[in-house]
Amino acid sequence: xxxxxxxxxxxxxxxxxxxxxxxxxxxxxxxxxxxxxxxxxxxxxxxxxxxxxxxxxxxxxxxxxxxxxxxxxxxxxxxxxxxxxxxxxxxxxxxxxxxxxxxxxxxxxxxxxxxxxxxxxxxxxxxxxxxxxxxxxxxxxxxxxxxxxxxxxxxxxxxxxxxxxxxxxxxxxxxxxxxxxxxxxxxxxxxxxxxxxxxxxxxxxxxxxxxxxxxxxxxxxxxxxxxxxxxxxxxxxxxxxxxxxxxxxxxxxxxxxxxxxxxxxxxxxxxxxxxxxxxxxxxxxxxxxxxxxxxxxxxxxxxxxxxxxxxxxxxxxxxxxxxxxxxxxxxxxxxxxxxxxxxxxxxxxxxxxxxxxxxxxxxxxxxxxxxxxxxxxxxxxxxxxx
Numbered sequence: 001x002x003x004x005x006x007x008x009x010x011x012x013x014x015x016x017x018x019x020x021x022x023x024x025x026x027x028x029x030x031x032x033x034x035x036x037x038x039x040x041x042x043x044x045x046x047x048x049x050x051x052x053x054x055x056x057x058x059x060x061x062x063x064x065x066x067x068x069x070x071x072x073x074x075x076x077x078x079x080x081x082x083x084x085x086x087x088x089x090x091x092x093x094x095x096x097x098x099x100x101x102x103x104x105x106x107x108x109x110x111x112x113x114x115x116x117x118x119x120x121x122x123x124x125x126x127x128x129x130x131x132x133x134x135x136x137x138x139x140x141x142x143x144x145x146x147x148x149x150x151x152x153x154x155x156x157x158x159x160x161x162x163x164x165x166x167x168x169x170x171x172x173x174x175x176x177x178x179x180x181x182x183x184x185x186x187x188x189x190x191x192x193x194x195x196x197x198x199x200x201x202x203x204x205x206x207x208x209x210x211x212x213x214x215x216x217x218x219x220x221x222x223x224x225x226x227x228x229x230x231x232x233x234x235x236x237x238x239x240x241x242x243x244x245x246x247x248x249x250x251x252x253x254x255x256x257x258x259x260x261x262x263x264x265x266x267x268x269x270x271x272x273x274x275x276x277x278x279x280x281x282x283x284x285x286x287x288x289x290x291x292x293x294x295x296x297x298x299x300x301x302x303x304x305x306x307x308x309x310x311x312x313x314x315x316x317x318x319x320x321x322x323x324x325x326x327x328x329x330x331x332x333x334x335x336x337x338x339x340x341x342x343x344x345x346x347x348x349x350x351x352x353x354x355x356x357x358x359x360x361x362x363x364x365x366x367x368x369x370x371x372x373x374x375x376x377x378x379x380x381x382x383x384x385x386x
Contacts, residue, residue, distance in 0.1 A: 003029055003382050006087035006113075007036040007047070008078060008102060010056045010095030012199035012232050013275045015039035017118060017165055018093045022047070024375035035085055037078060040233045050081055054201060054234045056098050071098065079105045087113060088382035092138070094119040103137040114381040116140045118374060120148040120159075124307070131155060140381055142374055145316075146362065162373040163365030166275060170260070170282035177265040180258075184251045186265070190226040191343070193218070194262050194269035194285070196276050197239065199232050206292065207272050208242045213332035214270065218339055219248055226250075228266065230259035268342045268349070270335060273310050277322055278363075281313060281356040286342050286349040288323040292330035302327060313356050321355045 005025065009018040019041035025032055026045075034047040037056075043049065056071050079102055082090060090106070090113050092099035103115050117138040123131045124147075134141065135155035142162045143149060149159035186192060195215065197207040219225045227250040231239045236254050243250045253262055260283065263269065269280050269287035280287045289311050292298060309315045311322045323338045325331070342349055365373060 001031070003032045003089075003379070004085065004087040005032060005034050005089055005091060005378060005382065006082050006085060007034060007038060007042070007091045007093065008095075008099050009036075009038045009042065009093040010053055010098045012039055012041075012053070012234060014093035014095055014119070015053065016041045016169070018042050018091070019045045020165055020168065020371035021091070021118070021374045021378065024369070024371040025378060028372075028375050029379050035081075035087065050077065052234070056095070074098075075101045075105065078102050079109075082106065082113070083109070083111055089113065089378055090115045091378055092117045096121040096134075100133070100137055107137060114139045114384060116142060116378055116381050118142045119144055120152065123151050124148065131157075140377065142377055144363065144370075145312075160373070160377055161365065162377070163370035164278065164360075164363035165370045166278040166282055167360070167364050168369045168371060169256075170279060173257070173260050175261055175264040175283075177261060180261040180265050184228070184253070186226050186228075186249075186251070190224050190249070191222065192226050192228055192262075192266045193339075194266040194271075194280075194287075195227050195229050196269060196271040197229070197231075198272035198274070199235060201235055201238060203272055204235050204238050204242065206294075207290070208239070210290065210292070210330060210332050210335070211270055212242075212246070214335035214339065215248060217332060217336035218343075221336075221340060222343065228253060228262040230254075230262045268339060270339060273324075273326065277311050277313065278360065281322075281353070281360050284353040284357060286352050288325060288335065288338050288342065290325040290330045290335050292327055298327045313359050316362055317355070317359045321352060321359065 007018050009015045015038045018038055022034055022045040038047055038049045039053045056074055115138045120141055120143045121134055131151045132155050135152055135157035141152055141157055141159045143159055144164045146161045152159050195211050197204050197211055215227060225248055227248055229252045231252060231254055233254055240252050263283050263285045266285055269285050271277055271287050271289050273289040273291040277289050310324055310326050313322050314320050325334050
């Protein structure tokens with residue numbers, strides 16, 4: 001009998017996470033059929049998304065309000081599609097704002113499908129009371145961080161630490177910086193800098209101008225820069241347009257192999273906050289993170305978020321290992337100053353990469369890969385229904 005798995009991933013990082021899980025599910029249970037919402041990585045695993053996830057991949061209070069009508073329409077469309085297809089299990093991946101609405105409407109309509117959520121909502125950062133609603137809406141929670149269970153288990157939710165997929169994703173990659181330079185026409189005597197402006201349209205629009213000004217300041221002081229911009233297919237055209245005609249040599253690259261070879265070729269990276277920082281840590285690339293919203297959202301975030309750090313490495317070690325330039329500190333001049341310190345101080349770069357790698361090891365599951373454990377849990381829940 002074919003097992004039916006419906007997956008909802010609302011943004012590129014979740015799409016990548018879900019694709020690894022899909023591959024592992026197919027290995028453990030070849031008779032499986034996938035359906036749902038996702039992006040290019042899930043498409044590569046054979047699932048066509050019901051709509052483009054770029055439509056719902058929005059962050060920030062003001063930013064979400066501008067897309068509310070379309071997001072509401074997509075929630076209803078997703079709920080109806082799940083009910084029509086009647087899967088054995090529903091897996092929601094990250095994007096709690098969107099998937100919680102989907103799960104809530106399924107609960108209201110008394111749809112008896114096991115719901116597994118992958119990536120615990122960060123209730124430890126804000127709205128700790130939200131853990132109770134998570135426990136009410138899903139049947140099982142797969143966590144990337146080992147300490148998150150305590151926030152949800154007290155409400156009766158079964159929680160499983162599966163390990164962080166970045167550790168799995170970065171293993172076994174064949175790095176070849178020399179070939180990367182040759183293929184992209186990057187002269188040997190240039191300093192390569194990776195610039196990562198995010199994977200959402202809203203991030204690209206907001207962060208690229210800030211990063212470009214920072215790089216221009218760096219280039220005036222250092223010269224001889226070559227910028228590589230790894231991006232994803234969903235925003236590739238927009239990113240290329242943003243860098244068209246720039247005075248500084250630049251290459252925009254797409255795809256996992258290109259992305260990781262860009263990292264390995266770089267002296268440092270400037271990154272929008274997110275999973276990319278863990279990827280850079282995994283391949284020992286010194287970097288800083290930067291992020292900001294519009295002024296109103298920044299004002300709200302500062303009053304709601306109660307944690308000291310935005311970067312997961314810093315959160316886990318409770319100190320700033322990776323430099324953070326976020327919200328009001330996300331300014332081109334500050335980014336440039338921090339980047340120049342990284343570029344000019346080998347001891348600083350070496351200390352950052354060593355300390356960050358040490359912290360990253362906390363996210364490893366010793367007995368199996370994260371995707372394998374996630375697949376195992378999803379199959380268990382699907383069989384529980386039948």
